[in-house]
Amino acid sequence: MKEWNNILKQIITTASGRLRLLLAIIGLSAALLLILSAVQLQANYNDLLHSKSNQDSVANFLVVNKQLTNANYGNTTLSNTAIEDLKKQPFVDAVGILTPSRFKASIQSYSSQFPFYTDISFESVPAAFIDVDSTQWHWAPGEDIIPMIAPNLFLDFYNFQFSLSQNLPQLTQEIVKMIVFKVNIQTPAGMVSLKGKVVGFSDRITSLLIPESFMQWANTQYATDNTLQPSRVVIRTKDPGNPALVQYLKAHQLTTDADKTRFSKYRQIVNMVVRISWITGTILLLFALLIFSLFIQLTIASCKDEIQLLIILGAAPKQLQQFLMQRFFPPNIFIITAAVLIVGILQYALAAWLEQQYMFVSHIISVYTLGTALLFSGILWAVNFFTIQYYIQKENN
């Protein structure tokens, strides 16, 4: 078998050009390198978007309400159908209803040294949507202190604008948490006074939050308006920059914090670039496959006379096919291995560089890239096998 292969190698190699083989190998290497890089870039891109270390917890919650226009003036409630539809969207993980207080309320300080009074309204949201971890966040009928969560924005507004203009002292979060406020609720039967205390500050929802249990109780007790439909919801999403989310909100005339979704436009551009790189990679690969199959075809054509003579002398089609596969397929494996190694090295370097920019991607190449390499080994095997089979059969007839 060894002697047979050696002689065949002599016959076929002298007939077919080494330079041509080299050129075909270079063409295929370049194309494979490009397609594997495209797959790896896509994997990195997904990594950057979805991995935990790259995510910002604040950006994952969006408060959504209807856009107020002249047409829907006075009717900005969200219907159950609209909320259900929102829940069904793939980019929405959870929807929490923000319930507004339907009674007039005000808060004021007990202390005369710190005279403070303001009319206020509350909102409540399911506990799962709250980012303040406090043991005091509960209320049951009969308890006299209502826990509240204030937006950081309020405190900033107070400290840097209001206190300065009113000649009042600035307050830290800790101090505010110690103050017990007087909460006045206006009822048909007159004013009811309760106590309230800020238990935490949040960046997530820009309204004064109270526990849902209190909201339900107070709305039942004191509501002046019987509307039950909510006007605002908070959604949890993995990716606030998702262009599909932004498109959905726009199509349903909903609005949210534009600052959190502004990346969607850049994302659309990056998506397009990645898609184009896929298309280019695929086209290049198709060309590379064509080049390689043409190379095999040309090699077989250039040693057509030799192959014909071998067949005349009694070489079986299987013997020739085996030999030609042994000759043409191993360079393919070499090319794929080399391409995977190069992409691996580039990935390592890229990950190290991105780390310096506080972006985290895996240091090793993705399973998708390896899978693609395996897939192409299979495709190349098939291209080699069938091209050889086809031409041997052709020479046999």
Added chain:
Amino acid sequence: MMHLHIENLVPVPLKPNLQTRNSDIWLQDVEFTSGHFIKIKAPSGSGKTTFIHLLYHLRNDYEGSIYWNNQEQKQYHAAQLAILRQQNISIIFQDLRLFQNITARENIELKRVMQQPYYPSSVIDDMAEQLGIAKILNQRTGICSYGEQQRIAIIRALMQPFNWLLMDEPFSHLDHDNTAKATALIAEECNKRKAGFILTDLDEDTHFTYHQTLQL
């Protein structure tokens, strides 16, 4: 044992010419006896090479039938034909059909290792010695003289097992002395295998003791 039998055989392109001629082969029913040395005498243009090529299944453009072991040759598919050529039929072409870019030894070795080797490789040296081409064995075939190439082709044909050896003017470029050496070797190898041969040539000759001489 490998039976060879032809029935009403005629190559389509030569049919008009051959129909009017008296031939022992064309359009006849002939049984070639296994192990016999058969000479086919053929003047130019009578289809000598065509006949050898038909028997070796290099062409398909014929009417009538060729039976190898009672199986019509046209029914052999590529893999079966390869086995036939590796195990049962060997050939010396008139135009030799050697690979010009490899050495004489490689040309012969190719046929030795194409199947389970019939002989060890040392036999190549023995035969080359016998035919006087031992010195050129490692030369590129393309630069050997035609006479040398003819002897390379003869040794190549004798490297494999066979029941029938087909020869088309195998000594055309050999002098008397070299022809005698070649015929001795061929006869010896055929006898060793209990094989027969079909040799086509232009004229009468006394190279071998033929069992049968036919006119094409």
